[in-house]
Amino acid sequence: MPQISLGHSSLTGPRPRNEDFCGAATPEGPELDAKGILAAVADGVGGHANGREAAEYTVRGLLSDYYATPDTWAVNKSLDTVIKALNRWLVAHAARTRETAGMATTLSAIVLRGRRYYLAHVGDSRIYRLRGGRLEQLSTDHVWEHPELKNVLSRAVGLDAHLSVDYADGELEAGNVFALMSDGIWGQLGDRKIADILQSEADPQAAATRLAVTAEGGGSQDNCTALVLRVDALPAERLRDNVARLRQLPLPPRLKPGQQLDGLTVDALLHESVVTLLYRVHDARGQACVLKTLRPEHDDPQAAAALAHEEWLARRVSDAWFPQVIPHPPRSHLYYLMSWHDGATLKARLDNGHRFGSGEVAELGARILKGLAALHRLSIVHRDIKPDNLHVDAEGRLRILDLGVAAADSQHDGQAFEEINNPGTPSYMAPELHAARPVPASEQTDLYAVGVTLYQLLTRKYPYGEIEPFQTPKFGDPVPPTRYRPDLPAWLESVLLKAVARDPKARFETAEEFLLALERGAHRPLVVPRKSPLLERDPQLGLKILTAVSLVANLLMLWLLLIR
Known part of the structure; x- marks a missing residue:
């Protein structure tokens, strides 16, 4: 996973209550590899008694439920499923009493996984990226222009039962800086000042603090919240890295009943395809299982990549309708094990x-x-x-x-x-x-x-x-x-x-x-x-009939001309 530094700051400003909320999750181990790092900023609908509750519920819910979605889901699908579930809850909760009516929040979230970033955005909080000294706004403000009032939100979590979320993704580069902030900061500072602060402050915590303090000190009339992430280093591409590791393992030779491999004894060859071999084997305890490997003549990186991907998927399908992958001590050859069933x-x-x-x-x-x-x-x-x-x-x-x-x-x-x-x-x-x-x-x-x-x-x-x-x-x-x-x-x-x-x-x-x-x-x-219908079975039949009729008509006209 990418190596990330992050910092955050949230100031109440002149408002009686801070209705912003921000948070980040940096898991470890397999969860970090599968799901990545998630950060989010939410700005509760200004002036509403439950704006803070909407913002906090949405961010906390996203940070917890995103990591509960299946590893096989795409990042955007996981984000969309969770955000829309949170939206349904807010809409239902707001409809219960007069006090909670209208509670809603903006949401700007980013996932950093592998060598890519993924964005989800609703409302007028913003996501910026500083790359190569150039500041770019990656999100779009969802507002209605109003001649007398400050911009009115056209989209927010909890605002409508049918929520439309903006999604985007792209390649990460070492040194990228991402800044998520509420409108209390960007509305006061403007893009040029934001870029100056992000470039001059190398530490993300110092950058986030300065953004919030500068906006508050400059006269911002809203809460001021910033969350800054800096990409310190990128990982090797995970699949290629895994393939490189697997390529160091030799393919087992064609095995015969009675032969052993890593403490496994071969019982029989079950199946042989163009690329793969399946053996029934048993371990020292007598437990039978299936060993899947490649045929010796298919010793190439692409075949290894496909076998690695198959094992990755099979490990995640922990359902009784499928054979289960069996853990095995460090392998000396390229293969994986599955449960055996008579x-x-x-x-x-x-x-x-x-x-x-x-x-x-x-x-x-x-x-x-x-x-x-x-x-x-x-x-x-x-x-x-x-x-x-x-x-x-x-x-x-x-x-x-x-x-x-x-x-x-x-x-x-x-x-x-x-x-x-x-x-x-x-x-x-x-x-x-x-x-x-x-x-x-x-x-x-x-x-x-x-x-x-x-x-x-x-x-x-x-x-x-x-x-x-x-x-x-x-x-x-x-x-x-x-x-x-x-x-x-x-x-x-x-x-x-x-x-x-x-x-x-x-x-x-x-x-x-x-x-x-x-x-x-x-x-x-x-x-x-x-x-x-005949035309449905043969879509070109109409054209064929038209061509035939046209040919007959032309021949008839030619015959009439000749007999005159």
């Missing part, structure tokens, strides 16, 4: 000739969707849901396997890396992922893959036929599953057809919506059109 994948059960009934498939679908909903709540998209990656253990518990190509919205923080294989299996990928300009995979494309999986379990077919890698498929209407399984109930066919619809707008939007349709079953069946 049983078989749904693909293995298909291959063994198992005939899935409609009730069984509906129950499996419900369990898959519950697990996927847990993953999506962490803002992780699996991107490779299929029978091969769905495992049912000896006790009947279903688990979702293989986060090898999964993506979390928190991974894109200036630490880009290439993927080691295509994100998904073609036959389970939604039509929009096959387009000439494919859209990014999303929670909804995961749900499409669930629909294809359930369709395959029942029919051993694909709704649009099997799609080979590098093939450019064309999608018409999905084949109704009753063509292969006439015994399927109509309500289940409707659910499957909605799940695998060609148009994303016709599909389920969330795992919960899909799950509800399965649980309601025949009691409240879906109404799904079995066949889409």
Whole structure:
């Protein structure tokens, strides 16, 4: 994490009460690495009896609840979720009594994580950055201009049930100085004086104190609050640094049953893909687990980065619907361990000739969707849901396997890396992922893959036929599953057809919506059109018809001219 120095000052000024509030959180260890340093300044709505309470509640709530959000969430998503929850509470609290009516506050917050900064802002407190001797205002004042009164807030936390927050982010540089302040300071000093103070005071505490004292002494009629952060040093890029560490570890050789590695004994090779190897191993206590590593011929930094990212995600998915990462003493080779569970994948059960009934498939679908909903709540998209990656253990518990190509919205923080294989299996990928300009995979494309999986379990077919890698498929209407399984109930066919619809707008939007349709079953069946209009199936049909009509008309006119 960046090395930061910070300081703050808050003066009441001529006001009878200080309605400003500021705070910062500097956690340690994994929390610091995952969430970063958070600082915030709030200015309660001036003159209101509960302005101070609104400001303090908002800052304290943000500082505590931000660190309770999942590590896999992007910073902006975590900030937005917490700030809007705080806003809902303030609006509800203000509506209870006449004394609390109208309580609201501005909010300016900054997160410094890794080599980037993230801003959240509402109201007319400000965020400045001093870089290379140049002062820049990073926030926008949310005010209505008024000819007689001081600027009136157009946005504030607690002002309206529908809160719009400004977000921004950018690269950090060593020596950057960020200053968060209430309007009592910037309104009195102006940008030039603020820049002079920040440049002349190397110590953030001295800078914050001087900003507040100078504004108060200069005649500010408001509370004066400043919080100053200076970036003393930047960390190495975390993912690359982790890859460099992993690259120092050799890949294990291809292992055989009975061989040992770091106190682990190999029982069997479970699976071999183009890039990875899975072994069942057991430790000195006899505990069985799964060892995942790379094939020896794939000893390259990008493959190591992908394996490191997969382990990072898997550690954060601490849910019973997924195998769990098992801690292990310092590794002498590049691999990680997961919990082992007896049983078989749904693909293995298909291959063994198992005939899935409609009730069984509906129950499996419900369990898959519950697990996927847990993953999506962490803002992780699996991107490779299929029978091969769905495992049912000896006790009947279903688990979702293989986060090898999964993506979390928190991974894109200036630490880009290439993927080691295509994100998904073609036959389970939604039509929009096959387009000439494919859209990014999303929670909804995961749900499409669930629909294809359930369709395959029942029919051993694909709704649009099997799609080979590098093939450019064309999608018409999905084949109704009753063509292969006439015994399927109509309500289940409707659910499957909605799940695998060609148009994303016709599909389920969330795992919960899909799950509800399965649980309601025949009691409240879906109404799904079995066949889409011809023009929808072939968008170019209209142009083709117009071209044909035009050609016929031209030929007719030419014939009329020739016979005259």
